Structures are given as C-alpha cells and as structure tokens.
Amino acid sequence: MAPQSQVLVEKKKLAKPPLQLHYxxxxxxxxxxxxxxxxxxxxxxxxxxxxQTMYSEDGIGxxxxxxxxxxQILIVDPDPEDAATPPLVLINPAIKGMGxxxxxxxxxxxSVPNVFLDVTRPKLVEVTYKDENGRPQRRTVDDMVSRVxxxxxxxxxxxxxxxxxxxxxxLAQELDKHGFxxxxxxxxx
Numbered sequence: 001m002a003p004q005s006q007v008l009v010e011k012k013k014l015a016k017p018p019l020q021l022h023y024x025x026x027x028x029x030x031x032x033x034x035x036x037x038x039x040x041x042x043x044x045x046x047x048x049x050x051x052q053t054m055y056s057e058d059g060i061g062x063x064x065x066x067x068x069x070x071x072q073i074l075i076v077d078p079d080p081e082d083a084a085t086p087p088l089v090l091i092n093p094a095i096k097g098m099g100x101x102x103x104x105x106x107x108x109x110x111s112v113p114n115v116f117l118d119v120t121r122p123k124l125v126e127v128t129y130k131d132e133n134g135r136p137q138r139r140t141v142d143d144m145v146s147r148v149x150x151x152x153x154x155x156x157x158x159x160x161x162x163x164x165x166x167x168x169x170x171l172a173q174e175l176d177k178h179g180f181x182x183x184x185x186x187x188x189x
Contacts, residue, residue, distance in 0.1 A: 008087075009051045011080050017056035018049040019067035024112045024160060024175075025184040033065055033072045033156040036091050039134030043073070047089050047132055050075050059110045061148040063155035066111050074152035078144045088145070090129035093153055096138070099124030107151060107161045115174045117165045121150050163188045 022028050036043060046069065054062040060080060064073040077087035101123045108116040124142040127149055131137050141149060151161055163186050165171045172182045 009048055009055070011055050011077075011083055013058075014052055014056045017053040019053040021053070021057065021066055021110055022068055024109075024162065024180050026111075028068050028070070029065055029111060029155065029160060030158040030186070031065065031070055032158050033063075033070050035072050036130070039091055039130055039132065043091070044132050046071075047073065047075060051077075051087060054110070055080060057110050060144075061152045062110060063152040065155050065158075072156050074149070074156065076145060076148045076152065078148060088149075089132040090127065090149065090152075091131070091134075093127050093129040093149065093156070095125050095150070095153065096128050097126040098122040099142070105147060107147070109151070109161050111155075111160065112162060112175075112178075112180060114178045115162070115180070117162070117171060117174060118167070119151075119161050119164045120166070121147055121164075125150060127153075159186070159188065 050062050050064065050067060053067060054075060060078050061074065061076045064071045072092045074090050074093060075087050079085040099122050102120050103123045104118050104120045106116045107119045123146060124140065125146045126140045128136065128138045154160065162171060171185065175182050
C-alpha cells in the first residue's frame with residue numbers, strides 16, 4: 001500500500017501553479033463530474049498538482065472541475081498555515097447523512113475570486129469516500145471542514161456557492177462589482 005506522503009506537498013505559494021483555475025461563467029464548472037474508476041499514481045500526481053494550485057491561490061478547498069478536470073476528486077485543508085496538518089483527499093465522495101442544525105457562514109470560492117456571501121448549510125455531515133490510496137473511508141465532520149466538503153462536493157455536481165445565496169440583490173451587486181455576470185448563477189431555491 002502506498003503511503004499517504006505521496007500527495008503531501010509543501011504548503012507554499014508557487015509563482016506558476018501547475019493547474020489553471022476556471023471561473024464562474026465557464027461551462028466546465030456546470031458539468032457533473034465522473035466517478036474515478038481507479039486510484040493510481042496518475043491520480044495521486046493530479047492530487048499533488050491540485051494541492052500546489054490550491055495553496056498557491058490561498059484556498060482551503062478545491063474540486064477537480066475547478067481546474068478543468070471532470071472527475072470526482074476534491075481536496076480540503078482548513079488549516080493551510082499549519083504544515084503539520086495534512087490535507088484531506090476525497091475521491092468519489094458521497095454524503096451519507098447530515099445533522100439537522102443549519103448554520104449561515106460567509107463563503108468564497110477560488111472560481112469566483114473576491115466574492116464572499118452568506119450561505120446556509122448543515123453544520124454536520126457524514127461522508128464516505130476513497131482516500132488517495134483508494135481505501136474506503138467514512139468520516140463525520142462539522143463546522144468549517146463540513147462546510148468546505150459540502151462546497152467542494154457542489155462543484156462535482158455543477159453547483160457553485162453563488163447558486164445557494166438567498167440575497168439575490170447583494171449577490172448581483174457583488175458579482176457585478178468583481179466583473180462576473182449574474183446570468184451565470186443557477187439559483188437553487
């Protein structure tokens with residue numbers, strides 16, 4: 001079995017990240033991602049590039065569709081400043097349960113830079129996935145990790161956080177202010 005360290009990367013900004021981000025309005029962000037059939041060295045190399053790109057862009061989560069790859073892979077690191085905290089790699093993630101308590105929190109997204117708006121999500125979720133070595137995992141997470149996983153899983157279904165913003169007026173103002181079109185939003189009510 002391959003050790004987890006195969007996908008650990010130094011948590012630092014690179015002058016030229018290996019992968020290119022896609023932004024709100026790009027069709028690739030609206031397509032449902034395909035399941036990963038085999039977790040191998042190519043998968044781990046791609047995860048490594050995702051991590052390097054996420055750290056370079058000051059992110060705490062990244063989904064494969066955001067870098068133009070239509071696969072069910074996401075990474076989460078709610079503590080990018082702490083080198084001792086390993087990132088989470090979730091391949092083919094599925095939410096198996098969620099807590100009843102909802103919470104509102106400001107979210108942002110590397111694919112909608114500089115836009116931060118309130119989104120309501122369950123505080124706690126139980127998620128199953130394969131890790132970077134292809135081993136099945138089950139984990140119950142809450143607070144920030146739960147939110148980031150839900151946010152990134154939305155990307156795997158072609159949903160973006162702006163689709164979940166209730167305040168349509170504020171959303172339109174913020175998108176316009178940062179050069180994005182409100183027409184790219186697919187509101188979920």
